Amino acid sequence: xxxxxxxxxxxxxxxxxxxxxxxxxxxxxxxxxxxxxxxxxxxxxxxxxxxxxxxxxxxxxxxxxxxxxxxxxxxxxxxxxxxxxxxxxxxxxxxxxxxxxxxxxxxxxxxxxxxxxxxxxxxxxxxxxxxxxxxxxxxxxxxxxxxxxxxxxxxxxxxxxxxxxxxxxxxxxxxxxxxxxxxxxxxxxxxxxxxxxxxxxxxxxxxxxxxxxxxxxxxxxxxxxxxxxxxxxxxxxxxxxxxxxxxxxxxxxxxxxxxxxxxxxxxxxxxxxxxxxxxxxxxxxxxxxxxxxxxxxxxxxxxxxxxxxxxxxxxxxxxxxxxxxxx
Amino acid sequence: xxxxxxxxxxxxxxxxxxxxxxxxxxxxxxxxxxxxxxxxxxxxxxxxxxxxxxxxxxxxxxxxxxxxxxxxxxxxxxxxxxxxxxxxxxxxxxxxxxxxxxxxxxxxxxxxxxxxxxxxxxxxxxxxxxxxxxxxxxxxxxxxxxxxxxxxxxxxxxxxxxxxxxxxxxxxxxxxxxxxxxxxxxxxxxxxxxxxxxxxxxxxxxxxxxxxxxxxxxxxxxxxxxxxxxxxxxxxxxxxxxxxxxxxxxxxxxxxxxxxxxxxxxxxxxxxxxxxxxxxxxxxx
Numbered sequence: 242x243x244x245x246x247x248x249x250x251x252x253x254x255x256x257x258x259x260x261x262x263x264x265x266x267x268x269x270x271x272x273x274x275x276x277x278x279x280x281x282x283x284x285x286x287x288x289x290x291x292x293x294x295x296x297x298x299x300x301x302x303x304x305x306x307x308x309x310x311x312x313x314x315x316x317x318x319x320x321x322x323x324x325x326x327x328x329x330x331x332x333x334x335x336x337x338x339x340x341x342x343x344x345x346x347x348x349x350x351x352x353x354x355x356x357x358x359x360x361x362x363x364x365x366x367x368x369x370x371x372x373x374x375x376x377x378x379x380x381x382x383x384x385x386x387x388x389x390x391x392x393x394x395x396x397x398x399x400x401x402x403x404x405x406x407x408x409x410x411x412x413x414x415x416x417x418x419x420x421x422x423x424x425x426x427x428x429x430x431x432x433x434x435x436x437x438x439x440x441x442x443x444x445x446x447x448x449x450x451x452x453x454x455x456x457x458x459x460x461x462x463x464x465x466x467x468x469x470x471x472x473x474x475x476x477x478x479x480x481x482x483x484x485x486x487x488x489x490x491x492x493x494x495x496x497x498x499x500x501x502x503x504x505x506x507x508x509x510x511x512x513x514x515x516x517x518x519x520x521x522x523x524x525x526x527x528x529x530x531x532x533x534x535x536x537x538x539x540x541x542x543x544x545x546x547x548x549x550x551x552x553x554x555x556x557x558x559x560x561x562x563x564x565x566x567x568x
Numbered sequence: 569x570x571x572x573x574x575x576x577x578x579x580x581x582x583x584x585x586x587x588x589x590x591x592x593x594x595x596x597x598x599x600x601x602x603x604x605x606x607x608x609x610x611x612x613x614x615x616x617x618x619x620x621x622x623x624x625x626x627x628x629x630x631x632x633x634x635x636x637x638x639x640x641x642x643x644x645x646x647x648x649x650x651x652x653x654x655x656x657x658x659x660x661x662x663x664x665x666x667x668x669x670x671x672x673x674x675x676x677x678x679x680x681x682x683x684x685x686x687x688x689x690x691x692x693x694x695x696x697x698x699x700x701x702x703x704x705x706x707x708x709x710x711x712x713x714x715x716x717x718x719x720x721x722x723x724x725x726x727x728x729x730x731x732x733x734x735x736x737x738x739x740x741x742x743x744x745x746x747x748x749x750x751x752x753x754x755x756x757x758x759x760x761x762x763x764x765x766x767x768x769x770x771x772x773x774x775x776x777x778x779x780x781x782x783x784x785x786x787x788x789x790x791x792x793x794x795x796x797x798x799x800x801x802x803x804x805x806x807x808x809x810x811x812x813x814x815x816x817x818x819x820x821x822x823x824x825x826x827x828x829x830x831x832x833x834x835x836x837x838x839x840x841x842x843x844x845x846x847x848x849x850x851x852x853x
Contacts, residue, residue, distance in 0.1 A: 298661055345843050352603040352801070355664060356793040357842060360835040363790060371828045488786060492668050499665055528680055535672030542665045543654045 245428070256417045263406035274517055276409050280473050281513035282416040285497040286423050287466030290459050292495065293503035294427065296439035297350075297456065301342065301358040302467045302494040304365035307486030309335045309468025310475035311369065311376055314385050324388040328472050335468025336461045343460040347453060350442070362488050369483035381482030385475055412473055416510075419466055424506050426462070435459060439504075496538055502548025511549055570701050575823040576816050581708035581777060583815020584715035588770035589788055590795035590807035591722060592763035598802030599739045599759050602652055602663045606670035607767050608789030610647075612782075613674055614640045614768025615775035616682040619689050629691045630714075633772040637765040644764030648757055675785060684782055689775035711773050718769055719808065722762065726804075731758060739802070787831070794838040800851020809850060813837075 266272050284302060291299045312334050313327040322330075346357040369376050376382070387408065390399030400408045426432050437445040438452045445452050475481050493516050501512025519537070523530045545552055589611060596604045617636040621627060627635075651670055655662045695706035726732035737745040738755045746752055774780060774788070795814050799806025814834055821833040841849065 296661075298664065345839060349842055349846050351660065352597075352664065353797060353842070353846070355603065355661075356790070356797065357839065359790060360794065360838060363787070364832050364835050367829070367832050488790075492672075495665065495668070529676070531676030531679065532673050533676075535669040535674075535676060538669030538672065539651055539666050542662050542669065543651075546655075546658060546662055 252417075252420070256413065259413055260410065262413075263409055269403060272406075272409065273403060274521060276412055276477060277474075278514045278517035279409070279412040279416045280470050280477070281494075281497065281517050282510050283419045283466050283473070284470040285494055285501070285509035285513045285516075286416075286419045287463040287470070288494040289498045289503060289505075289509040290423060290426070290466075291463040292498050293505070293508070294432065294435040294439065295456055295459050297347070297460075298355045298495065299358040299460065299463070300355055300488065300491045300495065301362040301365070302463070303486045303488070303490030304362035305335050305339060305464040305467035306471035306474070306490070307365055307369055307483065308338055309471030310481055310486070311471075312468070313472035314382055314475045314481055315375065317386055318382065324386055324476055328388065328469070328476070331468045331472040332465035335471075336465040338468075339461045339464030340457070343457050343464070347456045347460060359488060359491070362491050366483055366487050369486060377482070379482060381480060383480045385479045385481060387476055387479070408477060412477075415469065415473065419469075420506060420510065422462075426459075427506065431455065431458070498548075499538075500541055500545075500548060502550035502552075505548070505550050508548050508550040515549075571823065572820075573702050575819045577702060577704065577708065578823075579816030579819030580812060581711045581815070582819065583812040584712045585770050585773050585777065585811075586791055586795050586815050587808050587811030588715055588718060588766050588773070589792040590799070590811050591719065591804065592766040592770070593789075593792045594796055594799075594802055594804060594807045595722075595726075595735075595759055596763045597796065599735060600652070600656075600756050601660055603660075603667060603793070604763070605664065605667035605789050605793075606647070606674055607763070607792060608785035608787065609671050609674035609678065610640060610643060610764050610785075611767040611771035611774070611788055612780055612785035613643065613678055613771065614764075615689070615771030615780040616678055616687065617768070618772035619687050619775055619780070620682065622689065629689065629772075629776065633769060636772060637768045640764040640768030641761035644760035644762075645757055647764070648760035652756075652760075671786065671789070675782065678785075679782055686779050686781040687775060688779045689772065691776045707776060711777055714769070714773060718766060722766065723804065725762070731755075735759060791834065794834055796848070797838050798841050798849055800848025803848065803850050806848055806850035810848070813849075 262275065263272065266275065284306060288299070288302045291297050309331040313324075313331045316322040316327045316330070317324055342358075342361050346354060346361065349357060370378060373379075387400040387405075388411070390397060390401070392398065398407050399405075400411070426435075434445070434450055434452075434455050437448075437450065438455060442452055471486075474485070497512030497516045498509055499512070500515050501510065502508030520530065520534065523533055589607065593604060593607050596602055596607075614636045617639050618629070618632045621632040621635050622629065625632075647670060651666050652663055655666055691707060691710075693706040693710050696703055697706070698704065726735055734745065734750040734755050735758070737748065737750050738752055742752065745755075770788075771780065774784070791814065795807060795810040797810075798813060799808070799810030814837070817837055818830045818834050822830040825833065
């Protein structure tokens with residue numbers, strides 16, 4: 242089997258076996274965390290596109306997540322749209338927003354870009370908090386609907402209840418699609434251009450590549466994914482206030498990408514699960530949580546700058562070479 | 569009309585604090601190329617420390633602030649040695665991520681050591697007098713004066729002393745400075761100490777002027793960077809001008825538009841500057 246086909250096969254195998262997760266995991270709380278982690282996979286894949294592929298660290302992912310969450314919620318609550326329709330619409334709406342944000346901010350590089358996007362996140366957060374006639378402010382919006390159920394070949398598929406298995410499958414499907422989409426982008430001509438920009442943007446420009454177009458494209462895709470993640474989050478949790486969409490969450494998305502391995506496809510998946518489960522386990526050390534979390538981030542950046550996935554892969558290859566040489 | 573002057577004066581006081589924050593950030597950025605995001609949290613640490621020293625030992629405000637500045641300088645040493653030194657040859661973005669981790673750590677330490685309550689530092693400067701119809705609070709004048717003195721001291725330090733000369737040399741050309749025998753490792757330590765001490769002073773002044781609370785630090789760091797972008801990264805005059813502009817425009821926005829949107833307006837000013845003059849008002853192209 243050729244290399245990409247093998248990878249694709251492994252991917253399918255993982256997703257297929259993940260479909261049986263609800264039968265294996267009997268603790269609803271774990272199921273709940275897994276659903277959240279899968280939503281985070283979508284978010285961090287988006288973050289990885291701009292941070293790992295293009296090398297521009299954007300700190301506004303949670304802001305876009307918030308835009309997606311609030312748009313989807315408000316469309317269903319105030320205008321009576323079907324949840325399925327709004328789930329399909331939010332990536333487009335968030336993408337549109339990100340053009341407005343991305344066009345001016347992509348004119349600057351490096352730290353400037355990081356700081357400007359961070360400022361955008363704060364603006365979005367402030368507006369969500371202050372424009373309370375629409376967003377409900379700090380008190381938030383409750384009773385957000387789940388997607389409506391339907392019947393398939395006689396089976397009734399509904400999405401109600403905490404840690405619902407069908408909602409899990411929906412999120413799993415979308416997370417797998419997102420990862421697939423990122424894989425397609427990475428292995429296409431566009432992906433090569435993005436890597437070229439990361440390595441040397443001036444040179445890429447000199448080769449006749451209109452790099453700002455590619456950067457904007459990636460930024461918009463990244464934001465659309467964040468918007469989708471936000472909508473999925475809102476309709477899953479059923480309650481919305483601005484708190485999860487602050488700068489902290491954007492930093493978490495960056496941490497997910499760094500921990501897993503930036504610029505890889507599997508890295509953000511591993512990272513997303515890490516940032517969802519790690520704080521839950523650190524809850525034991527409640528008041529030390531923030532310190533521990535920051536400490537892990539610092540230590541990971543110093544000793545594991547490439548992330549868990551590349552390091553594990555190298556370790557695996559090293560052991561393999563040792564075993565093969567002994568024969 | 570009087571209202572405008574009144575708001576401008578209020579803005580100058582808070583702007584003076586922004587200048588101190590931005591000054592600390594700009595020396596670190598100009599010399600080490602690190603976007604030291606944890607600076608705001610260091611400032612909050614300093615504010616809490618000042619409050620704590622005043623409460624515990626009953627010393628006057630400025631003595632407590634001075635002691636806290638020494639503590640801040642020590643913290644700066646530790647941060648530089650343990651956190652930033654290991655990644656100095658890695659891509660700059662790694663240092664930025666370290667800075668984010670440090671922010672969490674210092675915020676966490678602040679919570680653990682000083683608690684989650686909002687703290688206001690009580691100073692004896694409570695007088696108010698009127699000049700041509702404008703109410704001038706004594707405290708605001710003191711804050712502006714303190715900032716002026718600190719900025720003056722730092723400028724003299726960098727312009728006149730031998731240490732200052734080596735700091736400027738490293739900022740201009742790191743390699744050449746190494747070849748001329750400048751101890752670059754020492755310079756970056758000194759720079760971090762100065763920067764953190766300035767941040768601590770800013771935190772103490774914020775504590776006297778407004779209040780210190782968990783979460784204020786991040787906002788402060790973002791404001792500091794907004795000032796840097798306004799004035800030009802790495803430029804000291806830029807930090808001064810940018811800080812005052814940000815402070816005054818914020819006060820105007822709070823006074824005439826809406827106080828809940830004042831932060832938004834500050835960021836809009838920054839975005840507009842980036843669009844039309846990405847190198848900052850006083851930065852070099």
